Amino acid sequence: MNDRETSPCEGLIEYLTGEGSDMERKRFEKHLVACSSCQEEAVLWHQVWDRLADDAEIIELPTDLKDDVMGSIVARESLSSVAAGKGPRKPRFRNVKKRAMGIAILLIVFLSGWLLGNLQPLSTMKESSAQTPDSIETLFHLSAVKSNGKFEDSPRAYGVACLVRSKDQDQLVIYVFGTPQTKDGEAYQVWLLKDGQRTSAGTFTVGESGIGIMTLPLQEGIPEMDAVGVTLEPDNQSTSPRGPKMFGSSKQDTTGDA
Amino acid sequence: MPNLSDGELIRQVRDGRKDAIEQLYDRHARIVYSFAFRVCGNETMAREVVQLVFLRLWTTKAEFDSGKGAFSSWLITMTRNISIDVLRRERRHQSMVSIDQLEDNPGNSVSDDDPESILMRNDRQEVIATASRRLSPPQQRVIELLYWKGYTLQEIAKMGGEPVGTVKNRLHQALKTLRRHLQGLRGEL
Structure with a gap:
């Protein structure tokens, strides 16, 4: 490692932190196979990196979160059946190729016989690669439905439905701001409307901040929708709206990277 | 459900078993939530991360291989990446919402069960x-x-x-x- 600053070894830290282009990553993977110094550094990194997570204090799990999580799984299944299938698909073969290469390197690393301790493989570093989104587009502005009397203390409530695009995945993200806090098991529920058909996209709660966020990964493509609505339900088990409508989409905006 | 390993539960999740994903939630959600809270600094975003992590477990085709390391490490790697995805999105999106507006929930404390x-x-x-x-x-x-x-x-x-x-x-x-x-x-x- 003495000549790290001028050698291919210089790319180790970027490789391990997941930075750099695909080409740089592939170039470094070739180098890693042949460089015992970098292999030793990679072991050092993993031993410490995995332990950093212990610095998170264990805190109480919100009791209503489980219903939200299980509800989002059910909602996702029902939405899959109405997905257009025309949306951008993630290039799965590239991920498989990348993972296969990682596994191949790992095998070589294991076989080289210097692996220390209980080590998480390099390939899992990229299991769900953290990425900065490429673009954020506002699909709908969501206006508060003030006629329902719920916004007397929240005159500036509003929301947006955004399409967040990144290299591997698109997400539909619903934000609401300045909206009443949920209480006693209440949940906000997001509904997507197409040709008069309403499909649940999931639920979320709102705390004292008055801010709520719900994210829907779009692995099946972007669902076709004419409008987005948000209701306030007595719990997070609704299959059709039972509570008041809180937000509705007012106009579609086709521009606007954030 | 008997005491199945995490790897066995993941295989059942691949078969669409909701009781398996529910058991994984019961075992690991607190760690996932605590980690996400440490990264994001507020309940709203930590809840979003937990939902995304378990949705990812439900939908991912990636196989967990217990021979390559602990399930908890695999899950924390996934949780960290999703947490950071959410943080970076918020940083990019701050013209619409500032993460500074999202305050910590003072009601959270160390659990006294288990x-x-x-x-x-x-x-x-x-x-x-x-x-x-x-x-x-x-x-x-x-x-x-x-x-x-x-x-x-x-x-x-x-x-x-x-x-x-x-x-x-x-x-x-x-x-x-x-x-x-x-x-x-x-x-x-």
């Missing part, structure tokens, strides 16, 4: 906290920004007005120091 696992976890937290105290403030800062806040080396260098090579060297030294003290502390326990 005391044995909490005690073990607290021991582990104390170990890493003790090791971290051996780092210089700049070394602690680079770990905080890189690991917990998802900034890139380039971004950290830009923030500090220094070359990327300096940041990389500082990170390298921090990891070496942590490793040395973690090994020493392991011997003391």
Whole structure:
């Protein structure tokens, strides 16, 4: 490692932190196979990196979160059946190729016989690669439905439905701001409307901040929708709206990277 | 459901078994939520991360292989990446919402149930906290920004007005120091 600053070894830290282009990553993977110094550094990194997570204090799990999580799984299944299938698909073969290469390197690393301790493989570093989104587009502005009397203390409530695009995945993200806090098991529920058909996209709660966020990964493509609505339900088990409508989409905006 | 391994539960999840994903939630959600809360700093975003992590477990085709490491490490890697995705999205999206507006929930506290696992976890937290105290403030800062806040080396260098090579060297030294003290502390326990 003495000549790290001028050698291919210089790319180790970027490789391990997941930075750099695909080409740089592939170039470094070739180098890693042949460089015992970098292999030793990679072991050092993993031993410490995995332990950093212990610095998170264990805190109480919100009791209503489980219903939200299980509800989002059910909602996702029902939405899959109405997905257009025309949306951008993630290039799965590239991920498989990348993972296969990682596994191949790992095998070589294991076989080289210097692996220390209980080590998480390099390939899992990229299991769900953290990425900065490429673009954020506002699909709908969501206006508060003030006629329902719920916004007397929240005159500036509003929301947006955004399409967040990144290299591997698109997400539909619903934000609401300045909206009443949920209480006693209440949940906000997001509904997507197409040709008069309403499909649940999931639920979320709102705390004292008055801010709520719900994210829907779009692995099946972007669902076709004419409008987005948000209701306030007595719990997070609704299959059709039972509570008041809180937000509705007012106009579609086709521009606007954030 | 009998006491199945995490790997077996994941295989059942691939078969669409909702009771399997529910059991994984019961086992691991608290760790996922606590980690996400540490990264995101507020309940709203931590809840979003938990939903995304378990949706990912439900939909991912990636197989967990117990021969390659602990399930908890695999899950934490996934949780960290999703947490940082959410943080970076918020940073990019701050014209619409500032993460500064999202306040910590003062109602959260250390759970008092399952005391044995909490005690073990607290021991582990104390170990890493003790090791971290051996780092210089700049070394602690680079770990905080890189690991917990998802900034890139380039971004950290830009923030500090220094070359990327300096940041990389500082990170390298921090990891070496942590490793040395973690090994020493392991011997003391």
